[in-house]
Amino acid sequence: MPKTVADLMIERLIDWGVDTIFGLPGDGINGIFEALRTHKDKIRFIQVRHEEAAAFAACGYAKYTGRLGVCLATSGPGGIHLLNGLYDAKCDGQPVLAITGHTFHDLIGMHYQQDVDLDKLFIDVAAFNQRVMGPAHVVNVVDEAIKTSLAYRTVSHITIPKDIQDWTSSKEDRSSANVPMHSSGVYAESHPVPPRAALESAAQVINKGSRVAILAGRGCLNAREEILELAKTVAGPIVKPLLGKAVVPDRNPYTTGGIGLLGTSPSQDALRECDTLIVAGSSFPYMEFYPKPGKAKTVQIDISATRIGLRHQADIGLVGDCGAVLRALLPLLKRKKDQDFLKKSQKRMASWNKLMEERGTRPDMPMKPQVVVHQLNKLLTDDAIVSSDSGTIATWSARYIEMRGSMQFSLSGTLATMANGLPYSIGAAVAYPDRQVVCIVGDGGLTMLMGEIATLVKYNLNVKVIVIKNNVLGMIKWEQIAQEGNPQFGVQLQPIDFAGLAVNCGAAGFTIERPGDAESILRKALAHPGPAVIQAVVDPNEPPMPGQISTDQAIKFAEALLRGQKDAWKIIKTVMEDKIREVV
Ligand SMILES: Cc1ncc(C[n+]2csc(CCOP(=O)(O)OP(=O)(O)O)c2C)c(N)n1
Ligand SMILES: [Mg+2]
Numbered sequence: 001m002p003k004t005v006a007d008l009m010i011e012r013l014i015d016w017g018v019d020t021i022f023g024l025p026g027d028g029i030n031g032i033f034e035a036l037r038t039h040k041d042k043i044r045f046i047q048v049r050h051e052e053a054a055a056f057a058a059c060g061y062a063k064y065t066g067r068l069g070v071c072l073a074t075s076g077p078g079g080i081h082l083l084n085g086l087y088d089a090k091c092d093g094q095p096v097l098a099i100t101g102h103t104f105h106d107l108i109g110m111h112y113q114q115d116v117d118l119d120k121l122f123i124d125v126a127a128f129n130q131r132v133m134g135p136a137h138v139v140n141v142v143d144e145a146i147k148t149s150l151a152y153r154t155v156s157h158i159t160i161p162k163d164i165q166d167w168t169s170s171k172e173d174r175s176s177a178n179v180p181m182h183s184s185g186v187y188a189e190s191h192p193v194p195p196r197a198a199l200e201s202a203a204q205v206i207n208k209g210s211r212v213a214i215l216a217g218r219g220c221l222n223a224r225e226e227i228l229e230l231a232k233t234v235a236g237p238i239v240k241p242l243l244g245k246a247v248v249p250d251r252n253p254y255t256t257g258g259i260g261l262l263g264t265s266p267s268q269d270a271l272r273e274c275d276t277l278i279v280a281g282s283s284f285p286y287m288e289f290y291p292k293p294g295k296a297k298t299v300q301i302d303i304s305a306t307r308i309g310l311r312h313q314a315d316i317g318l319v320g321d322c323g324a325v326l327r328a329l330l331p332l333l334k335r336k337k338d339q340d341f342l343k344k345s346q347k348r349m350a351s352w353n354k355l356m357e358e359r360g361t362r363p364d365m366p367m368k369p370q371v372v373v374h375q376l377n378k379l380l381t382d383d384a385i386v387s388s389d390s391g392t393i394a395t396w397s398a399r400y401i402e403m404r405g406s407m408q409f410s411l412s413g414t415l416a417t418m419a420n421g422l423p424y425s426i427g428a429a430v431a432y433p434d435r436q437v438v439c440i441v442g443d444g445g446l447t448m449l450m451g452e453i454a455t456l457v458k459y460n461l462n463v464k465v466i467v468i469k470n471n472v473l474g475m476i477k478w479e480q481i482a483q484e485g486n487p488q489f490g491v492q493l494q495p496i497d498f499a500g501l502a503v504n505c506g507a508a509g510f511t512i513e514r515p516g517d518a519e520s521i522l523r524k525a526l527a528h529p530g531p532a533v534i535q536a537v538v539d540p541n542e543p544p545m546p547g548q549i550s551t552d553q554a555i556k557f558a559e560a561l562l563r564g565q566k567d568a569w570k571i572i573k574t575v576m577e578d579k580i581r582e583v584v
Helices: 005-015 027-038 051-065 077-091 135-152 196-208 224-234 265-273 322-332 340-359 369-379 392-400 421-431 443-448 452-458 474-483 498-505 515-527 551-562 568-583
Strands: 020-023 044-047 069-073 096-102 128-131 155-161 212-216 238-240 255-258 276-280 297-302 316-319 385-388 408-410 437-442 463-469 508-512 532-537
Touching: 005 027, 005 135, 005 155, 020 051, 020 421, 027 069, 027 096, 027 155, 044 452, 051 069, 051 077, 051 096, 051 408, 051 421, 069 077, 077 096, 077 155, 096 135, 128 135, 135 155, 196 276, 196 297, 196 316, 196 322, 212 224, 212 265, 224 238, 224 276, 224 322, 238 265, 255 265, 255 340, 255 392, 265 340, 297 322, 340 369, 369 392, 369 437, 369 463, 369 515, 385 392, 385 421, 392 437, 392 463, 392 474, 421 437, 421 443, 421 452, 421 463, 437 443, 443 463, 452 463, 452 498, 463 498, 474 551, 498 508, 498 532, 508 515, 515 532
Parallel strands: 020 044, 020 069, 069 096, 096 155, 128 155, 212 238, 212 276, 238 255, 276 297, 297 316, 385 408, 385 437, 437 463, 463 532, 508 532
Antiparallel strands: none
8 A cells, every 4th residue: 555645744753753642633634544543553642622632732741751742633623723732832842743734735725615724824833834745745844843843842833735645655746856765753952061161150150149049940840959959059949930840849948939929938038038049941931020130140041042031130141951051060169158048948938838738727618729739739649740720720739739759740831821731631641641640720721621521531541630619710800809909800600510510521520618528538539540520619719819918919909899899808808817827
């Protein structure tokens, strides 16, 4: 049987080590599906219910494995559905390849069915973006797409007209310039090394500092030992942007945990008070949390030269892999004797942890969302893979899920989209069937891609979906009140019985309503073999308070309440209790 374009593409993907593709079929990619069918012993196809979930799953797969994630969608609507997940991958720097179909090659531009030029639509999201023109073209295109995604940690896109997928190779297809088998499926990793002079200048800056803080982001996920060694050497706290949550365990004495609105108060203090900052593998976006301009001498390490000085003025930039750069830098650093700055952070962290423990064990009814995540944290295994969605749930996950052992954590960090949590878990569970895989999602985010519960059931993926049910788009409610000073509007959600829904999809369903039941129900649900949804009915009036509140925020809050926010008194009561607890 002569090989089709689709065969050539799938075989080349297999050569590159791709063994999993997330997607959903359609008439625009039937040729590719036939090739997937005939190669199914070497490459598995995971069928999702919405193409957006395929792109998220590919992104989650890439985040948790460090490998290329691949997703597949049909021409027109299927490709359009991929976009949000692809932007998520682009924004968080993940290598993802998207493959789509196009209409018949000789009807493009003729207003035919599903005639959407996805290669034009994807111009902004994909760093490599090509339409396959025939059998002599496809292998070269696959090679270039994969190399681009891996080299730049970003999105590539290949689209193939529906009829071209079935074309078979013949000598006549090949132009005289295109030498057969000229391209190779080899990826050569690049390891930039900063010049010696830059390392020495960086060491000088750090050695002079007396209060050194370390901001360690996702670029340090494979450099735990080096970051800890750095912290010991400079006697400085490690502050973790959320994508770098797993860089060091949360209870390690050298970290003050997260940063940002959903971070910890000691992290905020550390960045405000430091006189020297080392930013390693992070483009943490929220500039107001960095030291004020001119306040701290800054050394920044990043794999990309374009990220140096992006958010905060860098005095010295070191371009390279964080682990390798730190290994070169550490011998040049003097061990600091003065431990005061670190000790201060550790003291603050002890009281922050006490406060979190207190807020996570409240017996109040309706149940506080923190209680559920606090209990969940205690029951997770040391190699769990935890994903979260955007919303107040991100705050609870950031503060209560503590990294330990080889645990991994992610969410849509830079795009901050909703609905990624469940599909990330699909990517994780497909890659690691033997690990505990959990997602913590809101009722708003889960509703967006609820059909993926059926995907969990179809593949018997051992994913536990913890849905924090507050019947509201909570984060936006609090933004409207606290940041805008307006009463809430358009955020109320029609309640859904997610446990019943799960059961109707063929998964297990659990409901937690009382704090006293949280532990036993979570224990039972986590022990359940196979997919389960655990809905936790919580207080919609529990605000995700920032680690520190500005006067401006407090005024806006009061203004909104005065202007007729529903439940004003309940909110005041909750906030006051939280504040009182913070002080007592
Ligand atoms: C796709 C998308 N739409 C809208 C938003 C804006 N947004 C951010 S958080 C949020 C509310 C999330 O609600 P839910 O999932 O119920 O979580 P909660 O905040 O209640 O914990 C919204 C609407 C977004 N980030 N992404
Ligand atoms: Mg909600």
